[in-house]
Amino acid sequence: MAGIVGYGAYVPGLRISTKEIKAVWPAAGSVPGIKEKAVADFDEDVITMSVMAAERALAHAGVGAEEVDALYVATTSAPYEEKSVAAVIQTVLGVSAEALAVDFGRTTRAGTAALINCLAQIKAGEINLGLVIAGDNRLARAGDLLEQSLGAAAVALVVGKEKVIAEVFGTASFTNEFTNQWRPYGEKLLRRHDDPRLEREYGYQRAVVRAGQSLLARLGLPGTAFHYLATAEPDGRSIQGVAKALGLPAEAAGLANLAPFIGDTGTASPFLGLVAVLEQGKPADKALVISYGSGAGSDALAVALTEEITVQKQRALTLAEVTREKVSLNYPAYAKRVGLLPVPPALPDPISGYLTQPGMLRDAEYLLGLSALECTECGSLNYPHRDYCIDCRSQSFKQVKLPRRGRVVTYNVQYVSPIGPEEVPVVVCTVKLDGAGGVRGGKVSGAMVAVDPAQVKVGLSVELVFRRCGEELGLPKYGYKFKPLPETGNAGRGAEGGASKEL
Amino acid sequence: MLEGGLKVARQKSFKVAVVGAGMTKFGELFDQSYEDMIVEAYRACLKSVDKGIDEKDIQAAWLATVQGSLIRRELLSGTSLAEPLGLLSIPVTRIENLCASGSDAIRNAACAVMAGLYETVLVVGAEKMRDVPSRASLVANRGVMSHLWWHPRGATAPMVFGQIGTAHMHAYGTTREHFAKVAVKNHYHGTFNPHAFYRFEITVEQVLNAPLVSWPLGLYDCCPTTDGAAAVILTTPERARQYTDRPVYLIGTGLGIDVGHSHWRSTYTEWPANQQAAKEAYAMAGITPREVDVAELHDCFTCTELVTYEDLGFCEKGRGGAWIESGGPWLGGEKPCNVSGGLKAKGHPVGATGVAQACEIFLQLRGEAGQRQVANARIGLTHNIGGAGQVSCVNIYSNE
Numbered sequence: 001m002a003g004i005v006g007y008g009a010y011v012p013g014l015r016i017s018t019k020e021i022k023a024v025w026p027a028a029g030s031v032p033g034i035k036e037k038a039v040a041d042f043d044e045d046v047i048t049m050s051v052m053a054a055e056r057a058l059a060h061a062g063v064g065a066e067e068v069d070a071l072y073v074a075t076t077s078a079p080y081e082e083k084s085v086a087a088v089i090q091t092v093l094g095v096s097a098e099a100l101a102v103d104f105g106r107t108t109r110a111g112t113a114a115l116i117n118c119l120a121q122i123k124a125g126e127i128n129l130g131l132v133i134a135g136d137n138r139l140a141r142a143g144d145l146l147e148q149s150l151g152a153a154a155v156a157l158v159v160g161k162e163k164v165i166a167e168v169f170g171t172a173s174f175t176n177e178f179t180n181q182w183r184p185y186g187e188k189l190l191r192r193h194d195d196p197r198l199e200r201e202y203g204y205q206r207a208v209v210r211a212g213q214s215l216l217a218r219l220g221l222p223g224t225a226f227h228y229l230a231t232a233e234p235d236g237r238s239i240q241g242v243a244k245a246l247g248l249p250a251e252a253a254g255l256a257n258l259a260p261f262i263g264d265t266g267t268a269s270p271f272l273g274l275v276a277v278l279e280q281g282k283p284a285d286k287a288l289v290i291s292y293g294s295g296a297g298s299d300a301l302a303v304a305l306t307e308e309i310t311v312q313k314q315r316a317l318t319l320a321e322v323t324r325e326k327v328s329l330n331y332p333a334y335a336k337r338v339g340l341l342p343v344p345p346a347l348p349d350p351i352s353g354y355l356t357q358p359g360m361l362r363d364a365e366y367l368l369g370l371s372a373l374e375c376t377e378c379g380s381l382n383y384p385h386r387d388y389c390i391d392c393r394s395q396s397f398k399q400v401k402l403p404r405r406g407r408v409v410t411y412n413v414q415y416v417s418p419i420g421p422e423e424v425p426v427v428v429c430t431v432k433l434d435g436a437g438g439v440r441g442g443k444v445s446g447a448m449v450a451v452d453p454a455q456v457k458v459g460l461s462v463e464l465v466f467r468r469c470g471e472e473l474g475l476p477k478y479g480y481k482f483k484p485l486p487e488t489g490n491a492g493r494g495a496e497g498g499a500s501k502e503l
Numbered sequence: 504m505l506e507g508g509l510k511v512a513r514q515k516s517f518k519v520a521v522v523g524a525g526m527t528k529f530g531e532l533f534d535q536s537y538e539d540m541i542v543e544a545y546r547a548c549l550k551s552v553d554k555g556i557d558e559k560d561i562q563a564a565w566l567a568t569v570q571g572s573l574i575r576r577e578l579l580s581g582t583s584l585a586e587p588l589g590l591l592s593i594p595v596t597r598i599e600n601l602c603a604s605g606s607d608a609i610r611n612a613a614c615a616v617m618a619g620l621y622e623t624v625l626v627v628g629a630e631k632m633r634d635v636p637s638r639a640s641l642v643a644n645r646g647v648m649s650h651l652w653w654h655p656r657g658a659t660a661p662m663v664f665g666q667i668g669t670a671h672m673h674a675y676g677t678t679r680e681h682f683a684k685v686a687v688k689n690h691y692h693g694t695f696n697p698h699a700f701y702r703f704e705i706t707v708e709q710v711l712n713a714p715l716v717s718w719p720l721g722l723y724d725c726c727p728t729t730d731g732a733a734a735v736i737l738t739t740p741e742r743a744r745q746y747t748d749r750p751v752y753l754i755g756t757g758l759g760i761d762v763g764h765s766h767w768r769s770t771y772t773e774w775p776a777n778q779q780a781a782k783e784a785y786a787m788a789g790i791t792p793r794e795v796d797v798a799e800l801h802d803c804f805t806c807t808e809l810v811t812y813e814d815l816g817f818c819e820k821g822r823g824g825a826w827i828e829s830g831g832p833w834l835g836g837e838k839p840c841n842v843s844g845g846l847k848a849k850g851h852p853v854g855a856t857g858v859a860q861a862c863e864i865f866l867q868l869r870g871e872a873g874q875r876q877v878a879n880a881r882i883g884l885t886h887n888i889g890g891a892g893q894v895s896c897v898n899i900y901s902n903e
Contacts, residue, residue, distance in 0.1 A: 367652065390767050410673070410771045412665030413718035416638075425715070428662055430766050445766040446652050453718065458673045469652045479652025 002122045003167035003303070005129070006061025006158035007316065009275050010052035011262055013325045014039040016334040018148045024331045025143040029196075033236015037151035037263025039329060039337055046075045046135045047085055049154035051092050054133050057156035058093070060316045061163075065093040068158075069127035070100040072118050074110035074134040074267050076183070078103070089133065100127070107293030108136065108232060108266040111155075115271075116171050116299060118159045130159040136266030141189045142340045145196065146181070149235060151263020155271035165309045166278060166287075170302035172215035176207040179295030188339065192294075199294065204234055208290045209245045211298035215288070216246065219302060223247025226302075227285045230273025232266075232292035233259035239273075246288065255280055262323070267291075272319075274303065279318055281305045367479060370404075370464075373397035380438030390440040402444070405485065406433035408460040409443065413453040422447070422470055427456050429482060448482045461485040517787050519613040520743035520750040521900070523552040524865035526733035526858070529850035530700040537568075537631040538587035540732035544627060544855075545588055548734035551865075553747035556736065562621040564595045567608035567628035567854040584627055601889025602803065603758070604628065605733070605857025606896035610756045612737055622742050628858030629732035637728035661717035661725060661804065663765050663891035668719045668806035670771035674821065679719050681824035682805035683710035686723050686847055688833055689802060693844025695834075695875035698859075700729055700850035710805075724805040729850030733859035751868045751883075755790070755899035757783025761892050768892070772821075776895035777814035777888060784884075784897040785816075792816035795838060795899075796880040797867045799860035801888045802845040808832075811886060812840070815897070834875060842867070842875045857896065860885035868902035 017036040022028065040049065050073060058065055071093075073086040086101035095101070102117075104110040111134030118130035135154025140146035180199035181192040193199070208231055216223060223246040231239050236259045243253040256273025259265075265272055270291045277287045283305050290300040335341035363384070365371050372383040377394035383402055388395060411429035427448040436442035448456070449467065462482040469479040525547025527540050535543070549556060566584040579586075581595030598608040605628035612624045671677045687707055693699040705723060713721040736746075743750040759779030762768060769775060785791060792815055800815075802808035809823040817838055818826035826832065832840035843849045843863040846856060864883035866872040883900045 384764075390762070410666040410670035412662055412669055412720070413715070414659075414662055414665075415715040415717060416659070416661070425718070428666070430666060430768075430771065440762065440767045440769050443766040445764075458669070477652070481652070 001164050001167050002119050002161045003159070003164040003306075004157050004278070005160040005163055005165060006057050006063070006312065007275050007278060008053045008056025008058070008060055008156045009153065009272060009317075009319060009322050010049045010056070011038045011153045011323050012040045012044050012049065013327055014041055014329055014337065015326050016329045016331070020329070020331055020334075021148050025147070028143050028147065029145050031145060031149040031235045032238075033260050034149050034263060035236070035260045036328075037149065038153055038265070039334055040137045040152040042337060044137075044152070045079055046077045046137050046154065047079065047088055049137070049152065050075070050085070050089055050133045050135045050156065053135065053154040053156040054089065054093055054131060056317050057131065057158050060312065061158035061160075062315070063129060063158060065095045067129050068095045068099055068131045070102070070118060070121055070130040071095050072102045072104060072114035072130065072132045074104035074114040074132070075136055076105055076108055076110065076266060077135075077137045077139075078105060081186075095131070107296035108269070109291045109293030109296040109299060110134070111267040111271055112289070112291035112299035112301060115157065115159065115168075115301065119168055119171075122159060122161055128160060132157045132159055134267040134271050136268055138266050139189050139338050141191075142335070144192070146190055146192060149259070149264040150190065151259075151265045153262055153265035153268045153272055155268045155275060157271065163308050163312070164306055165312050166303045166305050168301050169304055170215055170219045171299060172211055172218055173297065173299045174207050174211035174214060175297035176203065176210075177295060178203050178206070181294035200234075200238065203294055204232070204238060204292055205241060205245070207298040208232065208242050208292050211300040212242065212246045212288055212290055215300040215302055224249065225286060226288045227252060228255060228277040228281065228287035229253045229290075230256035230270050230277055230287060231290045232264075232269045232298075233257070233273070234264050234292070236260040242290070248288070258319075276319055278305070278309065279313070279316065281309065283307045283309055370402040370480070372400050372402040374400045374437070375441070378437065380441030381433065381436035382438070382441050383444060391438045402464070403433040403436050405461065405463045406431040406436070406444075408456065408458055408462060410458060411456055413456075423450065425453055427451055427453050429456070429462070431462055431482060446480060446482055448484070451484060455484065516789070517613075517617060517754055517756070518740050519616045519753045520738050520740050521735055521753060521861065521865055522738055522743050522746040522750050523548045523556065523736035524734070524862040525549070525551050526698055526855070526862045527731050528698045529729050529731035529852060529855075529859070531633045532730040533633065535730070537583065537629060540631070540730065541584060541587050541627055541629045544629065544732035544734040545625070548625075548736055552736065553749065554745065556746055558590075560623045561590065561593060561625045561736070562623055563593050563612070563615065564590060564625040564627065565608040565612045566595060566597045567599075567604035567626070567858060568597060568630060569599055569601065569604050569853040570630065570632070599854075600896070601894050602801065602851075602853050603857060603887035603889035603894045603896040604854045606860065606885055606887040606898050607758060607857070607894075609735065609737070609753070609858065609861055609898060610758060610896060613753050613756060616737055616739060623736065623738040625734065625736055626858055627732060627734040628852075628855035630852035630854040631730050632728045632852060633730050659717070660891060661720050664804040664807055665717035665720045666765065667771055667810060667891070668804070671806065671810055671823075672719060674772050675824065677809065677824040679711060680707055681827060682719065682724055682809060683707045684827045685802060685805035685808045686710045688827065689841050689845040689847040692834055692842045692875060693848025695842075695873065696844045696849060699844040699848050700727055701844070701848045720804055720806065726803050726846040726851040729852045731850060731852035731855045731859065733855045733862050735858055735861050735865065749869050749902070751865050752901050752903070753898055754901045755784040755786070755788025757781060757785075757787065757897045759783070759895040761894075763890070763893055765891060773810060773814055774888060774892040774895060776892050777811060777886070777897075780895040780897040781815045781886075784899050788899040788901070790882060790899065794882050795884045796882050797842060797864065797877040798838065798840045798884040798886065799843060799863050800840050800845065800886045801856070802841055802847045803851060803888070805847070807888060808840065808845070811888070815884070815886060834877065839877045842872070842877060857885060857887045860887070861898065861900070864900045868900060
């Protein structure tokens with residue numbers, strides 16, 4: 001016998017009421033039967049919800065994470081486009097690195113697809129114990145109808161063949177390309193065609209009912225053989241219509257009708273309904289579980305509760321307990337949490353080394369204006385400004401303008417650009433300025449404009465030209481670079497060109 | 504600038520014993536945290552004490568770390584040493600003096616012992632550099648030197664050291680081949696050191712043909728971005744006998760400083776800070792460069808080691824290229840330099856470097872350096888240059 005051994009659910013504590021949303025967007029229309037929906041907080045997402053649900057499911061089943069042979073995670077709201085969600089959950093839970101870890105997604109039908117695959121692995125004898133997690137935190141555009149319904153939750157099911165509390169005794173599928181809701185690559189918010197009736201009838205009803213009918217036909221059972229129905233719930237009422245269409249008694253859809261208080265939890269939705277059934281059901285009760293994804297279709301599973309359900313029931317955290325702590329949000333608080341209202345970064349932009357700092361208040365005059373100080377004692381040119389002469393420690397200066405021409409004392413050719421945007425190689429040099437006094441003073445250093453490094457030599461004559469010197473934080477930086485001067489005959493070896501001992 | 508000679512006030516001879524020295528393997532230690540490395544180096548150091556040591560004897564500690572507050576974004580300072588070791592009842596001081604931090608931490612700790620404030624003290628150097636990509640590391644990325652118009656992030660270490668290389672080539676006919684030989688030598692030495700990051704030999708051609716970083720420096724002219732930690736225990740010569748019959752003594756120490764802006768240097772073919780530190784250390788130790796048997800030099804770049812030969816008086820000014828050509832600084836040569844592999848092959852976890860140099864000299868002067876042992880080594884010297892010559896620290900050790 002293969003089936004469910006344990007279950008766990010997680011629903012975030014934050015709620016927003018349809019009333020609150022409609023006060024902001026009165027013309028949005030109404031999703032039938034939704035009173036409020038669960039909202040993930042800033043520190044919750046499908047991964048945190050999945051981990052919480054999985055820990056509860058493992059505790060309920062009484063198994064250790066290290067016993068799990070395969071981990072399936074199904075979601076359409078992974079925080080990455082590419083990167084395994086199962087891998088991080090495997091690490092957090094302590095599931096063996098040798099276990100199969102699978103990511104299912106792209107449609108809210110993914111949860112049942114994961115469960116069916118896991119069951120097949122168990123039946124084939126490939127694995128003994130599997131963990132299937134289905135969670136979603138889908139987001140809608142502001143003012144869109146879906147904003148009233150899309151909720152957040154995760155459910156985890158431990159799947160095995162011993163101590164089974166609910167046997168899965170049949171499955172069927174119906175794939176339906178009719179697409180009403182989708183999320184394009186690179187976008188975060190769900191889109192839809194503005195025709196709710198068409199979606200309800202040709203999308204949801206058609207797929208869910210056809211999958212259910214297909215399953216009943218396979219099993220040779222009438223709808224009345226089932227006591228409970230747990231389906232995907234795009235709204236608060238559609239599940240009743242499904243029960244009716246499949247010939248189940250009207251009260252069969254009561255327990256799993258959770259959307260009015262939690263919203264449409266996508267991939268988690270049919271499993272959340274199943275959890276409600278497992279909490280309340282008795283041995284031998286049967287339930288139909290049917291998923292749905294727009295532009296995907298449905299999977300239906302037939303579940304029969306076993307004698308074990310009575311033994312295991314008291315170990316489970318009930319949905320009432322899971323949803324006990326509730327905090328209602330106003331619309332702005334909700335909007336911040338779902339990203340409709342951008343929250344400014346907690347920290348300012350990285351600090352620039354230039355221009356944006358108070359330092360620029362002090363430095364602009366010399367960095368841009370080329371103001372320099374000449375020592376009145378020894379004549380040394382001090383640049384940038386100093387209080388003690390770099391050569392003689394005198395404290396007496398007169399302000400002068402930095403000479404613009406000089407000769408290269410030494411240089412290097414930079415092949416790793418230190419700052420963008422600059423093209424390498426960049427020649428960087430130290431230059432003794434013409435007519436400037438000093439041994440330590442009288443020099444500046446800087447980059448050259450684009451030149452052939454082979455033409456640069458110690459002693460080369462250069463002049464300072466005003467250029468952009470890269471940018472930081474989108475702010476261009478301005479300063480000076482060296483440009484070689486045309487050879488004048490004696491430029492090959494300047495007075496300062498050779499031994500730097502002279503400096 | 505104010506000129507002056509030896510600025511040490513006391514005339515009493517300087518002598519502080521080293522009784523233990525230990526280090527982690529240097530390299531990309533992705534599996535070890537900063538704290539893990541400190542603990543490993545500390546344990547190795549304790550274990551090296553011949554007669555054992557009661558940890559309660561340690562009365563104070565110094566920690567050398569340079570970029571703790573840059574990459575790790577932690578400013579825990581002395582606590583970074585005290586917490587992982589559980590040494591919470593002694594004073595711990597963090598030293599940050601650029602790449603000379605490790606040597607300067609030893610210098611400061613030794614000064615405290617000399618002053619009679621403490622008997623037995625611990626010095627640890629540690630640096631976690633490879634928690635970020637090597638291109639984002641301190642040396643590759645940070646503006647350790649200011650640059651006027653790219654200020655202050657623009658000037659990187661290879662840039663400023665490269666300019667020294669260019670000036671030396673221009674003034675003395677030194678070549679890129681000469682620089683390359685420093686890398687070839689230190690890689691060869693590194694093959695004998697189990698703690699070295701790189702333990703393979705390279706050729707001059709490989710160095711010359713490597714991608715250029717900052718001409719005249721190519722990739723193999725540069726030391727690697729490295730994680731590691733090292734530790735030493737210092738005490739008074741009297742107390743040392745309790746721990747070992749073969750202590751090594753720190754007998755001289757010097758620290759030199761120079762300008763931050765590279766365009767304010769007085770010379771581009773030597774480092775005045777090196778000369779100042781060496782002058783002070785030699786005078787304190789009462790020796791001349793000739794008496795140094797083995798030296799650990801700061802070869803952050805190949806040209807750095809070559810120019811340092813001259814600054815420390817191992818060869819004449821301008822003769823660095825000829826000296827390496829002659830085999831002088833090789834193992835078995837006139838004055839073996841960086842037999843540990845140096846920063847180039849052993850690695851350069853900045854704050855740990857100076858302390859690890861002391862670990863090497865500790866082994867060398869006790870005759871415990873195995874295949875890389877310098878025969879009859881009596882006097883050993885360590886040298887760190889920080890920034891691009893802004894600070895230099897020279898420590899001199901003796902086994903007598």
